[in-house]
Amino acid sequence: MDSEKEFLSGYKLSDYERPSVTADVAAFMICTENRESYRKNPENKLRILLIRRGNHPFRDMWALPGGFLQKGETVEECALREFQEETDVRPVSIMPVGVFSEPERDPRGWIISHAYVSIISEESVKQTGMDDAADAQWFSVNFSCGADGACHLILDYENTELHAVLTEEKTSFGRTKYRITERGGLAFDHAAIIAEALSALRSEAKNYDAIFDFLPEKFTLTALQKVQETIMNVSVLPANFRRMVSGYVEETDEFVRGEGHRPARLYKRKQ
Amino acid sequence: MDSEKEFLSGYKLSDYERPSVTADVAAFMICTENRESYRKNPENKLRILLIRRGNHPFRDMWALPGGFLQKGETVEECALREFQEETDVRPVSIMPVGVFSEPERDPRGWIISHAYVSIISEESVKQTGMDDAADAQWFSVNFSCGADGACHLILDYENTELHAVLTEEKTSFGRTKYRITERGGLAFDHAAIIAEALSALRSEAKNYDAIFDFLPEKFTLTALQKVQETIMNVSVLPANFRRMVSGYVEETDEFVRGEGHRPARLYKRKQ
């Protein structure tokens, strides 16, 4: 009977064919639009970061930032590294949303993708010169599903509109998958990845876990509410929102002044 | 400027080193224990399927069923195939729970594992001769975490007890990871995989998505309640449980008779 050492040295992983492994990041930001009047609060828009592909396949189409797993790192570390390499922003939080491994999903060969959601604050985007690069843009996100299971993902940036069509499919455990009907200018199966990422983001926002990372350390409750409403695509009465988040935030002594109306108290996340 | 066809043929995925990819399945079952008296209802126990390893590394230790991803299949298909090969049971439902890709997690080399939860009904286990194999056993599951973040996973089968110790770690988005302190007879990082699988199972059971698959097509509400209580490790008042699941089930005209007490109506899952 051979010892463990002997066995390990004789073990050949190379006997098996192996896939390439990537991590892709759906990075979301909430962007405050220009206000109509000096005293009105700004509107919010949910945006996602896309990179224009410079190479085949899908050259000149838009894709999520990401790249190949390297030896010595975890998949999550890969996602963080690739994202940072392409954007110069280190995301504070990242969450896995799914594995995409259909054999035909990438024309280059057998490549399985691990998708992550990440949240970037508008603050940190403004600090880097990310808006300069023509091949990396923050697209505004519109995603809605009809009762028949047909979903439309519409991404806008200036005069570019990407419009993907997907079909909603219920799987076991009350989960939803998306199958692409029309790519609409998005590379690979990234339209489906974005749809799942958005669903994951929304389900996190429900219990107020995802919303704080969109904002700076100190924020007004109205700003927090706007974030929540932008993600969930619903509106809430201020009185009720305040009551519901009261357990997750704590007061500071600071206020925002000079806005043409009553100053708002700044809050911090609890813990 | 080269065409897409030219580009693809020249593209060498073999330039990158690639990991081996596996899928592992945490398959849970709920087992009815022998009743004390003829008229008492049986007790339930949550069990998980483990395989005793015949090879190094971790020879004679216990591991989750699973195996290597093959070309032409998705990771989910791999999980289903491997599970079926080892057990002769085709699970009705399967759910991803996480990716385990720490570079040192497997002494054989660079292997990343995709973990799935699956639920098996006691009915389907009894139909196969699964209990015969000495190297595949259903272990009863006990998992609890103290306030200090120290968790104990205790798996029992007859005179074998596996006792793993883990540390709970909060990550972003309100998620929890488990780091292994003591393997306690489990191979690789499978103790951590089981801990995460169990957490996933519990969070699914909360909204009554996971509990039906443990039972046959027709079941009594008391049986359904026992399943819920076994998974969540809490007890509920029957009146309240019935009210809460009333939207998920529909009556049949059948009853269970001859149990030494009032017959119980059989229900089906709605839809």
Added chain:
DNA sequence: CAAATAGTGTCTCTAAGACAATATCAC
């Protein structure tokens, strides 16, 4: 004062939890 947002108080309604009471069978 007007415009706009910040912030509080309270009513209603629903749903979860607790508990009591009744129903029905096997022996």
Added chain:
DNA sequence: GTGATATTGTCTTAGAGACACTATTTG
């Protein structure tokens, strides 16, 4: 009848949603 579970009814309470009201600033 006894022992056991099945099933229903209702009281209480916590929390979500709706709405009315007050507070505070800038121009």
